[in-house]
Amino acid sequence: MNPFFLLDLSFILLVLLPWSLSGEFVVLGPQQTVIALVDRDVTFSCHLSPQLDAQHMDVIFFHNQSSLVHQYRYEKDYLKYQHLDYQGRTEFLHEHISRGNVALLLHRVQPSDEGKYRCYFASPTYNNEAEFQVDVASTGTPPHLHIEGAGNKKVRLVCTSAGWYPEPEVQWRNHQEESLSQGTTINKKENGLFSVETSITVSANSKENVSCVIGNPRLSQKLEASVSLAEALFPNVIHRMEIWIGIIVFLSITFLVIVIIIIFKWQKIKKAKVCNEEEADVTPETGFWIICLDNSDTYQAFSSPWIQLQLSVAPKTVGNFLDYETDTISFYNATEATHIHTFHDSFKEALRPWTCPGSFN
Structure with missing residues (x-):
């Protein structure tokens, strides 16, 4: 056995044994x-x-x-x-x-x-x-913001919170992340936790957003409450504006819906009429020689008085024939090659065909 090994082992035992x-x-x-x-x-x-x-x-x-x-x-x-x-x-x-x-x-x-x-x-x-x-x-309660009057066209923003330990860090900031001067009171309660009341004074005409930030440095935690001064200082004005905007939007939508309903009903009524003898002002006397389909099942010839036409087959294609020599205008069922009606009159000017798929009123 190596004598050096025995020497090292003896040294270790000498060190450990007294301890043990x-x-x-x-x-x-x-x-x-x-x-x-x-x-x-x-x-x-x-x-x-x-x-x-x-x-x-x-x-x-x-x-x-x-x-x-x-x-x-x-x-x-x-x-x-x-x-x-x-x-x-x-x-x-x-x-x-x-x-x-x-x-x-x-x-x-x-x-x-x-x-x-x-x-x-x-x-x-x-x-x-x-x-x-x-x-x-301990992290306290979320900060609570309220506004108090300060006079001289100024208001006081007050931020409160409780349940912190140790003493929290308090800061007021605007939307540009700038620190605002403040007055802060920190009190220790009977349970050993700290409560905070901090405030800043701002102009009553201010419109910027400000935040109250309270943090626990030991936990690296922060709670924040923000307020828009414009909304906070003039809530009634903004509320009335919101109401009026809502009313205007509602009335606009209602008016649009009514107009659409009226147009829809008017078109429906107008189609239900296509031919109404009392309202129609298109007759041979006014220069119109017309046949029309009334109520989807009755054919009429516009003359004085109107003539109801008896057709055995509903025409799909209508053709007309103008004869200046005999002063006649004839209408035919083009697909069936059958006669529908002929107008007799005297024509002194050029005539043109006219087709109206909807109402002519």
């Missing part, structure tokens, strides 16, 4: 600051190095200098000296205590829980502890 035999250990707690949220639960973990069985040890969590948060002794919870602030709010987690791992569960975190904590282990021969920081945080 004396029962010395190091306590390790949270390495980073613990952020605990108000009204929520939080867990603090601690463990021993080297890994040792801590079932028979005395384990205590302290808050700040002397407040006893929780004690584990005689292999069970020992709460005889527990501080009043923690009664009913702690739970010792010892599932892995045989490996030197324990944790404390703290229920319903309060602002007063903030501060330095110590995780203390004590065996019959040795004791040690770890210290760590717990910071408490």
Whole structure:
């Protein structure tokens, strides 16, 4: 065997054996600051190095200098000296205590829980502890904006919110992201949380948008409320304008619908008439020689008086023949080659054919 190896091994044993035999250990707690949220639960973990069985040890969590948060002794919870602030709010987690791992569960975190904590282990021969920081945080209610009169053609915008921890950061901004001067009051309530009232004074003629921004620097969270001064300062005017615009739009749409209905009905009535002897002013006396279809089933010849035509077959194509020599105009069923009607008159001027597929009135 290599003598150098024996020398190295002996050196290691010389170093470790005193540690193990004396029962010395190091306590390790949270390495980073613990952020605990108000009204929520939080867990603090601690463990021993080297890994040792801590079932028979005395384990205590302290808050700040002397407040006893929780004690584990005689292999069970020992709460005889527990501080009043923690009664009913702690739970010792010892599932892995045989490996030197324990944790404390703290229920319903309060602002007063903030501060330095110590995780203390004590065996019959040795004791040690770890210290760590717990910071408490809470995001408050959404900011509420309201307007108060300030006189001299100025108004005061007031922004309020509650339930913050620690003290929140407050800022007023316009739409250009510029900070506005403000007056801010922050009060600490009995429950340890902070309430905010902040305000700015603006001209009553201002029309810009402004925002009240309240943030928790510990959580990097911000809540914002915005208001348009034009709408906030002159709500009645804007409301009346909106009403009038609505009325005008409604009347315009209604008028358009009525016109469309009237046109539709007028066209329907007009078609139902195609031939009405009392209203028609197209006769041979006025220079018109016409036959027409009335009510989709009756054929009429416009003369004085009108003549109802008896047709055995409804014509699909109508042809007419003008004879100046005999002074006649004849109409024929072009597809059936049958005679429909002939007008007799005297023609002194040139005549032109006229076809009207709809009403001629």
